[in-house]
Amino acid sequence: MTAFAFRITxxxxxxxxxxxxxxxxDVQTPAFMPVGTHxxxxxxTGRDLESLGAEILLSNTYHLYLRPGDGLIARRxxxxxxxxxxxxxxxxxxxxxxxxxxxxRTINEExxxxxxxxxxxxxxxxxxxAADIQxxxxxxxxxxxxxxxxxxxxxxxxxxxxxxxxxxxxxARQRFLAIAEGGVPDVVVTNPGQAQFGIVQGxxxxxxRVESARRTVEVGFESYAIGGLSVGEPAHVMYEVxxxxxxxxxxxxxxxxxxxxxxxxxxESVARGVDLFDCVLPTRNARNGQLFTSEGRINxxxxxxxxxxxxxxxxxxxxxxxTYSRAYLRHLxxxxxxxxxxxxxxxxxxxYLDTLRRIREAIVxxxxxxxxxxxxxxxx
Amino acid sequence: MTAFAFRITxxxxxxxxxxxxxxxxDVQTPAFMPVGTHxxxxxxTGRDLESLGAEILLSNTYHLYLRPGDGLIARRxxxxxxxxxxxxxxxxxxxxxxxxxxxxRTINEExxxxxxxxxxxxxxxxxxxAADIQxxxxxxxxxxxxxxxxxxxxxxxxxxxxxxxxxxxxxARQRFLAIAEGGVPDVVVTNPGQAQFGIVQGxxxxxxRVESARRTVEVGFESYAIGGLSVGEPAHVMYEVxxxxxxxxxxxxxxxxxxxxxxxxxxESVARGVDLFDCVLPTRNARNGQLFTSEGRINxxxxxxxxxxxxxxxxxxxxxxxTYSRAYLRHLxxxxxxxxxxxxxxxxxxxYLDTLRRIREAIVxxxxxxxxxxxxxxxx
Numbered sequence: 202m203t204a205f206a207f208r209i210t211x212x213x214x215x216x217x218x219x220x221x222x223x224x225x226x227d228v229q230t231p232a233f234m235p236v237g238t239h240x241x242x243x244x245x246t247g248r249d250l251e252s253l254g255a256e257i258l259l260s261n262t263y264h265l266y267l268r269p270g271d272g273l274i275a276r277r278x279x280x281x282x283x284x285x286x287x288x289x290x291x292x293x294x295x296x297x298x299x300x301x302x303x304x305x306r307t308i309n310e311e312x313x314x315x316x317x318x319x320x321x322x323x324x325x326x327x328x329x330x331a332a333d334i335q336x337x338x339x340x341x342x343x344x345x346x347x348x349x350x351x352x353x354x355x356x357x358x359x360x361x362x363x364x365x366x367x368x369x370x371x372x373a374r375q376r377f378l379a380i381a382e383g384g385v386p387d388v389v390v391t392n393p394g395q396a397q398f399g400i401v402q403g404x405x406x407x408x409x410r411v412e413s414a415r416r417t418v419e420v421g422f423e424s425y426a427i428g429g430l431s432v433g434e435p436a437h438v439m440y441e442v443x444x445x446x447x448x449x450x451x452x453x454x455x456x457x458x459x460x461x462x463x464x465x466x467x468x469e470s471v472a473r474g475v476d477l478f479d480c481v482l483p484t485r486n487a488r489n490g491q492l493f494t495s496e497g498r499i500n501x502x503x504x505x506x507x508x509x510x511x512x513x514x515x516x517x518x519x520x521x522x523x524t525y526s527r528a529y530l531r532h533l534x535x536x537x538x539x540x541x542x543x544x545x546x547x548x549x550x551x552x553y554l555d556t557l558r559r560i561r562e563a564i565v566x567x568x569x570x571x572x573x574x575x576x577x578x579x580x581x
Numbered sequence: 582m583t584a585f586a587f588r589i590t591x592x593x594x595x596x597x598x599x600x601x602x603x604x605x606x607d608v609q610t611p612a613f614m615p616v617g618t619h620x621x622x623x624x625x626t627g628r629d630l631e632s633l634g635a636e637i638l639l640s641n642t643y644h645l646y647l648r649p650g651d652g653l654i655a656r657r658x659x660x661x662x663x664x665x666x667x668x669x670x671x672x673x674x675x676x677x678x679x680x681x682x683x684x685x686r687t688i689n690e691e692x693x694x695x696x697x698x699x700x701x702x703x704x705x706x707x708x709x710x711a712a713d714i715q716x717x718x719x720x721x722x723x724x725x726x727x728x729x730x731x732x733x734x735x736x737x738x739x740x741x742x743x744x745x746x747x748x749x750x751x752x753a754r755q756r757f758l759a760i761a762e763g764g765v766p767d768v769v770v771t772n773p774g775q776a777q778f779g780i781v782q783g784x785x786x787x788x789x790r791v792e793s794a795r796r797t798v799e800v801g802f803e804s805y806a807i808g809g810l811s812v813g814e815p816a817h818v819m820y821e822v823x824x825x826x827x828x829x830x831x832x833x834x835x836x837x838x839x840x841x842x843x844x845x846x847x848x849e850s851v852a853r854g855v856d857l858f859d860c861v862l863p864t865r866n867a868r869n870g871q872l873f874t875s876e877g878r879i880n881x882x883x884x885x886x887x888x889x890x891x892x893x894x895x896x897x898x899x900x901x902x903x904t905y906s907r908a909y910l911r912h913l914x915x916x917x918x919x920x921x922x923x924x925x926x927x928x929x930x931x932x933y934l935d936t937l938r939r940i941r942e943a944i945v946x947x948x949x950x951x952x953x954x955x956x957x958x959x960x961x
Binding site: 536 | 619620621622623624625626627628644648649653656657663664665887888890900904905906908909911912913915916918919920922923924
């Protein structure tokens with residue numbers, strides 16, 4: 202039914218290298234997905250992303266649903282054609298943005314009622330609706346609607362939320378299968394090979410995570426994500442939860458850790474068997490002048506860079522570092538030039554994508570553990 | 582003393598094709614200079630500009646003097662090295678921005694006193710200071726400080742202003758020559774081959790323009806510009822003034838019409854013997870969603886483009902038109918995406934640079950007049 206496949210090519214401890222196949226081509230894993238919220242990665246063009254070697258993007262269902270609308274995108278032939286990106290795309294379910302961006306939201310068993318942050322219009326996002334929208338967008342990987350927990354430190358609330366997420370997962374899967382069989386007449390399927398991922402919840406509670414993993418796998422998806430992390434918990438807690446959860450997810454499917462994180466988070470999570478990542482950190486930080494370098498993070502606004510003729514990162518081979526000085530980049534940032542966002546974003550995305558290339562290389566050559574220790578140690 | 586040279590290769594009526602040689606390479610004329618106010622063309626990177634075929638940029642002395650400062654740029658080796666642009670650069674004198682942007686300006690014989698629009702700090706821009714700053718920036722072509730007229734319709738004010746501009750021109754030239762001879766110890770010369778252009782003023786008054794041209798040529802510069810136009814007068818008046826002025830400028834030197842204009846203005850001015858242009862129109866309009874196309878101007882915000890799968894301009898070969906639909910570009914603009922500025926700027930700059938390529942081709946093949954009639958006629 203779908204062109205979705207995953208083949209592991211190398212393992213090193215719990216870390217894995219593989220190839221994720223989708224209707225729009227292959228992705229080498231572990232992989233980082235730049236975030237293209239509105240169907241564009243802020244600050245860079247499609248050819249920039251291709252030259253950076255990005256193999257898969259994430260786009261946001263909430264934003265595209267509200268503007269320009271999934272119907273409009275479906276009439277254009279789907280998101281790939283609309284944004285002219287012919288490689289894989291993963292879409293989230295929109296749930297996280299309903300919780301973090303929308304106004305006057307109320308959650309009940311049916312779904313999430315909310316008002317648009319753009320015009321205040323009323324909307325209802327259900328597990329079925331999230332599946333419908335993503336079918337119309339035609340992403341290669343569609344995510345189920347899950348509940349984002351307001352108080353993740355309360356075990357009772359965490360269980361209730363996990364149970365609801367599991368009930369929503371079953372509804373989302375049923376809808377996904379009905380759409381694929383042509384049983385939902387108003388939905389225009391723009392990518393017949395779309396896969397759907399379930400999401401493991403359970404906050405920081407090990408027993409809930411294990412149970413959520415087991416029961417989500419029972420629902421049965423093409424693969425699985427770990428949600429509800431990177432929400433303020435200490436990094437070591439996140440690593441623990443990831444390490445507890447991945448053994449309960451099928452070893453032959455890609456594991457996606459949602460919304461994470463720093464370069465160190467990526468390395469530590471790969472060490473625990475994660476294959477896919479997304480995060481706004483490299484792109485958002487770039488626009489704020491915060492840059493990731495092999496010598497640690499720098500803030501280009503800092504006056505110390507005003508007459509610094511060196512590159513952002515002497516170890517970096519990106520266009521920005523090959524071409525421009527810190528002094529020039531600081532000037533562009535201070536002057537509020539659009540080019541500052543572009544050049545900083547090119548650098549930060551290169552840094553992330555290059556970190557993943559180095560991770561994959563370390564796994565292939567069986568030296569991932571020494572890479573991890575060196576990588577994490579150097580920055581502290 | 583300078584590497585500056587100009588060679589006319591073809592003429593067709595009063596229109597000319599030529600090659601302008603500078604210390605940073607050659608420019609085919611007639612040429613359009615994209616405006617890089619802060620040492621960057623808003624919305625695009627250096628490699629974008631190279632791929633567009635831009636051969637010369639204009640940068641603004643006023644902005645660079647205030648931030649990051651001409652001293653800082655001189656310590657970096659000059660503007661070319663600072664912004665990593667190895668082709669020709671022309672800098673304006675800063676006068677126009679003092680009149681249009683600064684606060685509490687007062688003009689007297691010495692120069693222009695003003696307060697920075699950034700921090701309110703007090704500054705004095707004199708003909709000598711403008712030459713000093715541009716020597717430190719190291720542009721290939723430096724412009725003299727001229728007075729921008731507040732009431733261009735008053736012939737008496739126009740004469741007074743023209744006389745002052747002529748006195749300033751003599752002071753500017755004296756300073757330029759002293760700098761070149763190493764006689765101004767505090768000025769770091771970052772481009773020993775810099776040329777200096779005088780500026781013809783005289784508002785819309787033919788006798789003043791002729792006199793200003795004659796007396797500016799008497800001062801003696803590498804070449805000459807026509808200033809004080811594109812300030813609100815009707816297009817046909819500007820064309821008349823240009824047509825009256827160019828015969829009084831040396832035929833063997835490039836003629837630069839400052840701050841102009843629409844594509845039609847460029848065609849009409851080339852027909853009257855102009856060789857160089859700059860204007861913020863293509864870049865500023867791009868950021869506002871106003872696009873130049875072979876079918877006329879369009880505003881990408883317009884709802885009619887929401888589901889338009891065609892390119893901005895079916896006759897255009899730029900990256901934006903080759904890649905993206907009007908529907909996608911409208912979406913990016915509506916969502917406030919940075920990419921809208923980038924893609925629109927790439928298109929508008931391509932449109933301008935391509936118009937100049939077509940102008941040059943028409944001159945070379947001796948069919949410029951039919952090109953002009955077709956070009957201007959089609960848009961009305």
